[in-house]
Amino acid sequence: MHSKSAALRLYVESALAGRMASPFCPPPSEPPRTVPAGIPVLDAVTGGLPRGGLTEIYGPSFSGKTSFLQSALATRTASSEVCALIDAHDSFDPAGAESAGVALRQLLWIRCKTLDHAFRSVDVLLHGGGFGMVAMDLSDAPARLVRQIPLNIWFRLRRTVENTSTILLVLSQESNAKTCASLVLRLEKEAAAWSLEERSLPSPALHTPACLLDGWASTGEVIRSRARPKNLHFLSHPAIPESKDLVRFDLRMKEARSLFSEEERITDPG
Amino acid sequence: MSFAAIFVPNFTFQAIARGEPELRIEPVAVIEGQPPTYRVAALNRLAEKLGVTVGMTKANVEQFPQVQIRNRSKTQEEMGHQALLDAAWSISSRVEDAGRDTLLLDLSGLSRLFGGQEQIAHRILCRTSELGMDVHIAVSANVETARIVARALFGITVVPDGREARFLESLPVAMLSPSPQLAEIFERWGVSTCKSLASLPVLDLSERAGQEGVHLHALAGGRATRPLLIVQPTDCFEECFELEDAVDNLEPLSFLLGRLLQQVCVRISARGLAIGAIHVTFELQTAFESTVLFSPDAISARKSPRTFSCTLQLPVPSQDSTLLLKLLRLRLQAKPPGAPVRKIHLLAEPGRSRATQSGLFVPASPDPQKLELTLARIATVVGEGNVGSPYLLDTHRPDAFHMQKFFVPPATPPHRGPRSGAQTAFRVFRPALPAWVQLQKKVPARVAFQGMLGTVIRASGPWRSSGDWWEDQSWQEDAWDVEIQFTSESRTVEGLYRVSFDLRFEKWWVRGVYD
Numbered sequence: 001m002h003s004k005s006a007a008l009r010l011y012v013e014s015a016l017a018g019r020m021a022s023p024f025c026p027p028p029s030e031p032p033r034t035v036p037a038g039i040p041v042l043d044a045v046t047g048g049l050p051r052g053g054l055t056e057i058y059g060p061s062f063s064g065k066t067s068f069l070q071s072a073l074a075t076r077t078a079s080s081e082v083c084a085l086i087d088a089h090d091s092f093d094p095a096g097a098e099s100a101g102v103a104l105r106q107l108l109w110i111r112c113k114t115l116d117h118a119f120r121s122v123d124v125l126l127h128g129g130g131f132g133m134v135a136m137d138l139s140d141a142p143a144r145l146v147r148q149i150p151l152n153i154w155f156r157l158r159r160t161v162e163n164t165s166t167i168l169l170v171l172s173q174e175s176n177a178k179t180c181a182s183l184v185l186r187l188e189k190e191a192a193a194w195s196l197e198e199r200s201l202p203s204p205a206l207h208t209p210a211c212l213l214d215g216w217a218s219t220g221e222v223i224r225s226r227a228r229p230k231n232l233h234f235l236s237h238p239a240i241p242e243s244k245d246l247v248r249f250d251l252r253m254k255e256a257r258s259l260f261s262e263e264e265r266i267t268d269p270g
Numbered sequence: 271m272s273f274a275a276i277f278v279p280n281f282t283f284q285a286i287a288r289g290e291p292e293l294r295i296e297p298v299a300v301i302e303g304q305p306p307t308y309r310v311a312a313l314n315r316l317a318e319k320l321g322v323t324v325g326m327t328k329a330n331v332e333q334f335p336q337v338q339i340r341n342r343s344k345t346q347e348e349m350g351h352q353a354l355l356d357a358a359w360s361i362s363s364r365v366e367d368a369g370r371d372t373l374l375l376d377l378s379g380l381s382r383l384f385g386g387q388e389q390i391a392h393r394i395l396c397r398t399s400e401l402g403m404d405v406h407i408a409v410s411a412n413v414e415t416a417r418i419v420a421r422a423l424f425g426i427t428v429v430p431d432g433r434e435a436r437f438l439e440s441l442p443v444a445m446l447s448p449s450p451q452l453a454e455i456f457e458r459w460g461v462s463t464c465k466s467l468a469s470l471p472v473l474d475l476s477e478r479a480g481q482e483g484v485h486l487h488a489l490a491g492g493r494a495t496r497p498l499l500i501v502q503p504t505d506c507f508e509e510c511f512e513l514e515d516a517v518d519n520l521e522p523l524s525f526l527l528g529r530l531l532q533q534v535c536v537r538i539s540a541r542g543l544a545i546g547a548i549h550v551t552f553e554l555q556t557a558f559e560s561t562v563l564f565s566p567d568a569i570s571a572r573k574s575p576r577t578f579s580c581t582l583q584l585p586v587p588s589q590d591s592t593l594l595l596k597l598l599r600l601r602l603q604a605k606p607p608g609a610p611v612r613k614i615h616l617l618a619e620p621g622r623s624r625a626t627q628s629g630l631f632v633p634a635s636p637d638p639q640k641l642e643l644t645l646a647r648i649a650t651v652v653g654e655g656n657v658g659s660p661y662l663l664d665t666h667r668p669d670a671f672h673m674q675k676f677f678v679p680p681a682t683p684p685h686r687g688p689r690s691g692a693q694t695a696f697r698v699f700r701p702a703l704p705a706w707v708q709l710q711k712k713v714p715a716r717v718a719f720q721g722m723l724g725t726v727i728r729a730s731g732p733w734r735s736s737g738d739w740w741e742d743q744s745w746q747e748d749a750w751d752v753e754i755q756f757t758s759e760s761r762t763v764e765g766l767y768r769v770s771f772d773l774r775f776e777k778w779w780v781r782g783v784y785d
Contacts, residue, residue: 039692061783061785062784062785063785064692064694064785065785066695066696066697066785067692067693067695067785068692069695070692070693070695071693080632081633081635082635082678082679090700091697091698091700091782092660092698093669093696094660094662094671095662095669095670095671096695096696098662099693100693100695104661105659105679106679107659107660108645108657108659108676109657109658109659109660109673110648110656110657111656111657111673112652112656113652117651117652120651124647124648124651125644125648128636128640128643128644129640130634130635130636130637130640130641131636132633132634139697165634189764192764192766194728194730194753211728211729211730213728213730213753213766213784215694216766216784249692250692251692251693251694252692252693252694253693253694
């Protein structure tokens with residue numbers, strides 16, 4: 001029996017000689033090459049965005065998904081890469097992205113109205129090739145509809161982007177890509193940070209009784225990662241020593257508004 | 271000094287067969303004239319074998335069911351002539367246009383570039399066959415000899431220097447194109463070949479046949495010389511195709527467009543250029559007047575323009591006819607002509623081929639030609655105005671930008687990235703959502719939109735902006751960054767929004783959300 005299977009194996013190997021190196025041995029899986037997303041704390045815990053793989057960022061609204069996307073776009077365009085954003089619900093803010101460092105000339109923006117348009121566009125775009133990062137923003141799409149996308153679509157996207165140097169980044173409210181994703185990161189919003197909170201009454205110089213929004217903090221949890229470095233110790237984050245997959249990071253408002261001088265604030269004509 | 275002559279036999283038929291190559295293996299008769307007196311103007315050898323002759327009426331030709339009948343097209347003949355000129359200019363810049371079917375080339379100094387006279391002639395033959403034309407080529411030190419030999423002999427003929435008379439001696443006098451009176455005189459004299467004409471005493475000939483006779487005598491002896499009348503190369507690459515029956519389907523239309531594009535690409539690449547832009551104009555069939563009154567479809571067809579134009583601007587000049595056809599197809603799918611097409615006119619703007627090399631340390635970027643096709647495909651899905659690169663307008667108006675065509679930027683080495691750490695991002699609601707806002711001490715206290723009512727926990731503002739007050743589209747608004755708490759029976763949700771009060775219309779809007 002053993003000799004028969006060995007002979008069969010030898011026959012198959014000789015028949016496929018020149019076409020497949022080793023038909024009975026899967027190719028050795030190497031860890032994907034990764035690049036930073038621009039948020040050092042998250043990059044340390046995730047190992048970076050994997051090239052040739054699907055990265056899924058999910059979480060509720062206000063959790064910082066768009067901030068993460070903006071940071072990744074800024075980092076990639078700064079590396080002279082050409083990026084594409086498939087905006088499923090036309091909610092990208094180009095002015096804010098530019099102030100965050102995104103080179104808009106290197107960004108192809110596709111404004112979709114439906115999920116179908118978004119998936120068809122990403123398919124065409126990935127087959128075209130040559131992009132450093134292709135991001136698909138499904139954050140505003142109803143979670144119920146995104147959940148209905150068959151798993152084979154995600155497999156197809158993964159297969160398309162495989163063996164290329166493209167990063168496929170998907171933003172959504174829930175995790176949908178499952179095992180197709182090389183990196184799954186869940187983001188959650190924590191408290192917003194406000195300054196000048198103690199000032200409650202209007203004054204002649206500062207008429208407004210309100211305070212300033214400085215940003216907010218979010219937590220990121222690595223749900224799945226193929227490229228994550230092992231044995232990480234986050235000594236700089238003593239607040240969450242119990243989990244190496246959970247990290248807290250701050251998102252700051254752009255300086256132009258935070259550093260708005262008091263003289264420039266409008267005064268109440270009354 | 272040597273000259274080459276290119277002659278296209280049966281030019282009328284070949285001009286049509288250039289657009290329809292399948293006609294070369296079928297008997298074809300080309301007719302011209304006014305209905306109902308159509309007569310055969312040209313035909314190919316297969317039709318001749320069946321018994322069709324020049325001058326036959328259309329009714330007579332229709333007796334031969336296997337013979338294809340085509341109308342003579344002056345436009346296609348003009349395009350064929352232009353293509354022939356392009357082939358000639360791709361070899362030599364000194365070209366004389368000696369008729370719609372004959373070109374004369376000065377080959378001086380080309381031997382170092384292309385080789386001997388025979389190699390040059392072969393190269394000319396290759397170029398013309400790429401254009402879909404069978405030609406006769408003759409090379410001689412005497413320009414008139416080259417012209418006459420090319421008209422008379424098939425294939426390539428190289429006349430050695432000093433042996434012009436030997437090559438001409440067996441040719442009939444009619445090849446010298448004498449006037450009808452002189453041809454009649456020669457016939458009466460029994461002078462039928464160039465040899466017999468060349469052997470006549472020139473003085474006696476001048477007394478009886480005048481200067482024309484002397485000139486023909488010199489031609490027959492291979493001694494007539496004259497300078498070339500050079501035509502300047504043009505950058506006009508046009509192709510045109512007239513349809514016997516109007517086409518209203520994209521499939522046959524793209525088939526015809528593919529042929530025209532292929533012809534243009536061959537012509538333009540022969541000149542060492544590439545296509546930078548393509549302008550396609552379709553002449554449309556107009557609706558019949560009587561049907562206009564009754565049929566609603568015909569009414570809409572009447573409203574449609576008589577011509578339909580479409581321009582394709584390429585980011586990088588290309589010679590790839592397949593790519594151009596795909597782009598044109600996608601453009602026509604998105605915006606089809608409103609009526610059946612009966613004539614296609616294609617004008618290509620030439621551009622210099624790309625001759626740059628990507629840097630070794632520069633990240634890979636999409637291939638411009640492939641990207642153009644990708645963008646065209648996506649544009650058919652999401653609409654043309656929804657694909658591109660955002661360009662921020664020089665104004666403080668919220669969300670002011672316009673979409674510009676996306677080009678792959680020139681490769682630059684990586685530069686210093688943004689500051690480490692993330693900046694908050696904003697998601698824009700397009701269009702802005704109308705909101706109800708309750709103020710408390712001039713600060714938003716409660717906000718309702720999209721059927722949700724929330725309490726404002728914190729608010730920052732107002733941030734006033736205004737502009738364009740000198741125009742109709744002025745704006746003036748106070749913006750607030752607010753943290754709103756929405757409480758429902760099951761849970762409490764907080765979010766950071768930007769709401770704004772439009773001072774012109776006194777309305778509240780939710781502009782977007784921080785995420």
